[in-house]
Amino acid sequence: MNDFLLGDVRLSSGRLEILYNNEWGTVCSDNFDNIDAQVACKQLGYRKGIVLGKMEATVPLRIWLDKLECIGWEHKLIDCSHIDWGNHTCSNDSAVGIRCYEGQGDVRIKSRRLEIHYNGTWGTVCDDDFDDRDATVACKQLGYNSGVSLGETVGYGIGRTWLDNLKCSGNERTLGDCPSSGWGVEDCNHTEDVGIKCLNSSDG
Structure with a gap:
């Protein structure tokens, strides 16, 4: 199947x-x-x-x-x-x-896990401090109206963890515009990969 x-x-x-x-x-x-x-x-x-x-x-x-x-x-x-x-x-x-x-800082959702593209490779985002405002910025980048954080309830990713300690206000154009520890600066492992769910206004 x-x-x-x-x-x-x-x-x-x-x-x-x-x-x-x-x-x-x-x-x-x-x-x-x-x-x-x-x-x-x-x-x-x-x-x-x-x-x-x-x-x-x-x-x-x-x-x-x-x-x-x-x-x-x-x-x-x-x-x-x-x-x-x-x-x-x-x-x-x-x-x-x-x-x-992809372009630098582009995002995608893979099996509900948020991934971001940087320096030629896809990587994950740590769930430290990650909330619905961060999820909304990522989802708007993908063309949705809003988003919610699923926390570390998704499957483990591979490769680099590109972003940690994100603190989006919700008004940024891309996730890479949000304050963070910096690209590749993190103290996470893949058990902390964050997941998100994107929504449109008509979604329940």
Whole structure:
């Protein structure tokens, strides 16, 4: 059994693939632009994305989506306007390819654990002094309205712990703008990795 859900996306050698009806398929490059790529990349936990153009599938796959039109605020590719699943005017050599990338201080949520990108690598955030104001700044950075801290109730991360003793006011644009001990200055281990939950105003 896998953990994939309807509308999940993945990259295969740069080619964008999406899950529908328990089958992975491709997305047509027709009208697909950098806004669409950015939505797909945000869904994968990245901050930014660009279109690479057409990429032929080495193994023929169903073409699930065509004529995508994202606005940019969507959290998932399936939230964007598109014609019916499986309807298309494309061939297998018209599958779209994208590249996802992060910026310094970008954040993502991985299995409810908050992670932040710094110096070329992803790392974790310590739960010392971390509260809902810190979570809200991180969630706003991801496009949500607010956030709550889950404390150290999530699975352990790996690599560096990048931030400790965060003290956000709640008005900062990014988590990296908040006062802290400094990048990589910490006295934590991965049992103290903080988790967050992001919310929109309509969420319960």
